[in-house]
Amino acid sequence: MKRYVIFVAALVTLALAGLVTASLVKSQPPHEIYRSTESALLFLDKVERDTFNFFWDTTPPNTGLAPDRTPSSDVSSIAAIGFALTAYLTGIERGYVRRDEAAARILTTLTTLWQLPQGPAANGVAGNHGLFYHFLDGHTGLRANQSEVSTIDTALLMAGVLACRQYFDRDDAADQAIRDLADRLYRRVDWTWAYSRRRRPLLSMGWTPESGFLDADWNGYNEAMILYILAMGSPTHAISPSAWDDWTRTYRWASRHGRAHVTFGPLFGHQYSHVWIDFRGIQDRFMRSKNSDYFANSVEATYANRAYCIANPDGWKGYGGLLWGLTASDGPLGPFARAADIGTGQALPQRLPQQAGAAAASALTTAALAKSAATPFHAYWARGSGPNGPADDDGTIAPAAAGGSVPFAPEIAIPTLMNFVNLFGDRVYGKYGFKDAFNLSFPAKGGWFDYQYVAIDQGPILLMIENYRTGFVWDLMRENPYIVAGLKNAGFSGGWLAPKNAN
Secondary structure, three states: OHHHHHHHHHHHHHHHHHHOOHHHHOOOOOOOOOOOOHHHHHHHHHHHHHHHHHHHHHOOOOOOOOEOEEOOOOEEEHHHHHHHHHHHHHHHHHOOOOHHHHHHHHHHHHHHHHHOOEOOOOOOOOEEOOEEEOEEEOOOOOEOOOOOEEHHHHHHHHHHHHHHHHHOOOOOHHHHHHHHHHHHHHHHOOHHHHEOOOOOOOEEOEEEOOOEEOOOEOOOOOOOHHHHHHHHHOOOOOOOOHHHHHHHOOOOEEEEOOEEEEOOOOHHHHOHHHHHOOOOOOEOHHHHHOOOOHHHHHHHHHHHHHHHHHHOOOOOOOOEOOEOOOOEEOOOOOOOOOHHHOOOOOOOOOOOOHHHHHHHHHHOOHHHHHHOOOOOOOOOEEOEOOOOOOOEOOOEEOHHHHHOOOOOOHHHHHHHHHHHHHHHHHHOEEOOEEOOOEEOOOOOOOOEEOOOEEHHHHHHHHHHHHHHHOOHHHHHHHOOHHHHHHHHHOOOEOHHHOOOOOO
């Protein structure tokens, strides 16, 4: 492993030498043309290959149910499966796996999903009304962790399913079987069943057999664009097109750190839908009113997230122009923070109460901090920048924040990713690419570094880098009739949605 990381670090050092300049540390205009150096492209090659291997190596080949994370988990996340299915297609294009190998894995996955039982029971099923539980047992495929039937996670799964439907377009038996299963899985989802019980035609966030539909629904700008578009594009169970305007009426347009955009603090909300949909140049009614589009909106959000970290209102250790990135991720506390990752602290983070004392700080463990009401630290948490100051921030940086934003702002995202490896080596980068998160302010020697790889962060890193480099997933999904129908029902027009013969 040491030799492996030394190789990656050598690539990074070369890339940084030719790429990171004083001009890159400053905020550049989002529209400025950026071209990666050869050494930076070698680095991206390495990141894509290693991150692909996360999905390929850790997914049980007999079920195809990709794990939520690795190591230490036998639980599959249905969103992880959606990212994995799309990752396999990228692997074919990049030559990481043969087309027939990937087709066999995908066919196994789709067959498993189709055959898993559905229904209203609390146990022994994988979902209800065509939607799936958020977490499934990785071996049996049945409900795990008392999780909810999740609308957004089902949408992320179906995005990957439809990507496979679109990619496998040959007349041979395997391709036809993949297309057929993908079509049946998507058409089976009854999106109308999931209407919000408070604000129809908005969609509920989920349902459990114990309590019925959750009180929360999908409103305000966030990752649910893909959910509403897929739900409006369904040929069998489409929700009302009015849901889109009802949803956009709950947006908040504001200026965060000098960047005016539809706001949502954690960067994953500005990334997930963009993995599959190319929002460049297409507009709905809301974005036409702002003379913008959702791609440009994510550019602004990326720069605002970085600007917040540069301002660093809470004084977290390490934040800066090449050390930034707030999104949903693991944190220093919780079940996946091991005592071995803590070490012995020598100093307190700025926000830890001073009365604790340095001696007490050196004895703190994850368990002790978890029990302390005074700790500013969290486990898995959606971290994000606030409008003008302190926000949902505990000093934890996630590489997926920059990795998933590579198409939006490559001039700051790529140097940041390279800087992580250059500074921290195998503490932040390993066999499967970037580990999930780190926190330099945590009271431990050298801070806290995660040892886990989390699928819903790995997916955007791989797929958004590929979109930046080739536009592969975007180009593929432009031809999907359900995506196109959903966008048009939501009122999108212009750009690549315009009629082919339009001037």
